[in-house]
């Protein structure tokens with residue numbers, strides 16, 4: 001019998017799960033845990049500068065690597081600072097484990113110093129959470145938490161541990177297996193639903209695939225390609241599905257949704273059969289539900305049965321893991337090429353390509369900057385983004401072609417995600433170049449993590465798209481509130497001086513002609529670099545489906561938007 | 564029973580906070596709870612929640628699937644009211660002078676209820692029945708003056724030998740998880756799980 005403290009049990013358990021990196025921040029309630037880190041050198045603790053960043057870093061780490069991301073915070077304010085990151089990870093189904101300390105058991109419920117009812121707070125935003133009241137429960141709970149986070153529809157799991165439970169001695173017993181009787185993990189689809197789906201797909205004249213984050217989460221890009229090629233079915237990606245198919249694949253037609261291409265949105269609207277794969281029919285991707293192609297037959301493959309019929313009527317729901325279901329479907333469908341349908345889409349694309357081009361001329365636009373970064377950094381690089389115009393332009397112009405290449409906050413749309421997520425991605429993939437495309441607004445929410453990156457030697461390249469505005473909000477005020485700009489113009493600090501303050505290189509880019517050199521210089525620098533791209537200020541993202549409009553109402557360019 | 568209520572029966576882990584998880588889910592998803600009854604079951608550690616949900620016909624499907632996603636919910640099923648025994652218990656305190664007792668008792672008898680408490684000014688009536696019957700009794704007692712009342716909310720079980728209880732064992736995935744992810748890294752750790 002091996003007796004250990006709760007702190008040791010926790011760290012041993014994490015090691016058994018293969019966890020080697022934890023992003024965290026100390027405080028009173030987790031002191032007994034920090035006390036034991038030196039005894040477990042296999043686990044590297046990354047000291048961040050704000051708990052929200054610890055959470056986003058764990059999220060970025062998980063998205064870049066496919067492995068469990070882990071973040072740690074103390075009780076009360078430490079724990080509440082994690083809430084945005086927890087919600088973000090859960091919304092995008094990212095396998096993450098969040099650990100918080102709490103006040104000692106005797107103080108719980110008595111408004112103890114730095115007590116927050118953090119399990120109560122996170123309950124609606126996690127896949128599952130636990131309050132561990134005895135050291136002897138820690139090992140089983142951590143095994144179970146990791147199991148829930150990394151299987152089925154992945155997600156955020158939160159474990160809260162009172163301070164004295166870290167100190168309490170208990171026998172360390174790693175569970176032989178976890179058994180959660182209320183939890184089932186869909187795998188293969190049942191034969192009946194595969195037959196039904198195949199019959200619908202075989203009868204289709206104008207089929208289309210909506211490929212989502214599930215393709216990437218399930219590592220099913222290869223299965224997607226084979227399925228699409230056999231059926232001759234064009235593929236559209238959701239924002240988070242980008243990378244599921246290379247952009248230069250013959251059946252790849254890019255991103256759909258609010259800032260998707262004209263041809264993608266019209267293809268979605270004209271199809272007679274829609275095959276949703278690992279996606280949740282989100283409103284930003286679908287436009288107005290009622291008019292998202294009401295006559296199409298929907299086949300929807302998802303690991304989470306609750307997604308079926310949640311937003312759109314689903315004729316043929318298929319429950320299962322896309323990685324296992326796609327080969328089943330590929331075997332069940334007939335080989336097709338849908339020549340006429342594809343020709344129709346190709347014509348549409350060639351007629352409307354202009355609305356998805358980097359604007360001509362020699363102005364320094366975000367579109368130009370991000371497309372150059374993509375060109376120089378290449379497919380092996382990882383890109384993260386913030387939220388706003390720069391995010392949409394990155395999605396449109398960075399030629400995202402590899403799973404886990406593009407890391408962005410989709411469901412929650414969290415500004416300030418960009419820098420810490422890039423930090424986590426770089427910690428997971430030390431040999432890849434990591435670029436973060438930052439908004440000047442979003443950058444200022446979390447750039448304190450430069451200090452962490454300096455400490456940790458994480459050479460993230462931070463490309464700020466400095467338009468002097470909360471650009472996406474400004475765009476909406478221009479288009480939908482008659483140019484009434486309220487609280488969107490921002491004075492900016494000198495970003496190059498910020499770089500200097502952190503002892504890293506800062507490069508100002510104010511002219512298109514400087515872009516390529518600046519990117520080369522940044523890439524060659526061994527450390528983190530800030531690039532301050534002084535981009536055109538009042539540019540709008542096109543095409544656009546105004547909020548509340550249908551996909552087929554995509555507006556291609558700068559005209560007055562009437563609704 | 565109106566067609567826009569649905570009786571959902573869930574077996575849940577008897578963990579702290581499970582009621583909170585369920586009610587929080589209903590609040591967050593905008594599902595309307597008409598009643599919710601919780602109690603222990605034949606299986607230690609498992610409680611049954613019977614939840615009556617109001618809403619359009621397709622709501623039951625979402626309610627059931629969203630509930631099923633909660634880790635603490637072991638099984639969940641929407642009960643077809645024609646194929647289930649559905650009951651609710653009410654205690655109704657009615658104003659009642661001694662000279663009115665006979666009259667009130669007659670009403671209670673018709674509904675096969677019983678009087679479980681008497682004072683000089685009130686009686687408490689108990690009735691276990693389907694909701695319609697309860698409502699009918701209440702209407703009949705209203706003229707006397709209802710002082711206070713409590714209803715348990717619906718509970719229900721499927722008729723016949725069928726059960727919702729499934730006593731599940733470890734799945735293939737769960738076994739695989741521990742072989743692949745949760746295995747003991749060789750030689751590295753001094754601790755045996757045995």
Ligand SMILES: Cc1ncc(C[n+]2csc(CCOP(=O)(O)OP(=O)(O)O)c2C)c(N)n1
Nearest residue numbers: 388389390413415439440441442470471472
């Ligand atoms: C934390 C947070 N607060 C507010 C918003 C609302 N919002 C969406 S986009 C945006 C503007 C972002 O500005 P910036 O980071 O400069 O990017 P830009 O749109 O200019 O490229 C805002 C405020 C948000 N998404 N996240």
Ligand SMILES: [Mg+2]
Nearest residue numbers: 440441469471
């Ligand atoms: Mg901006």
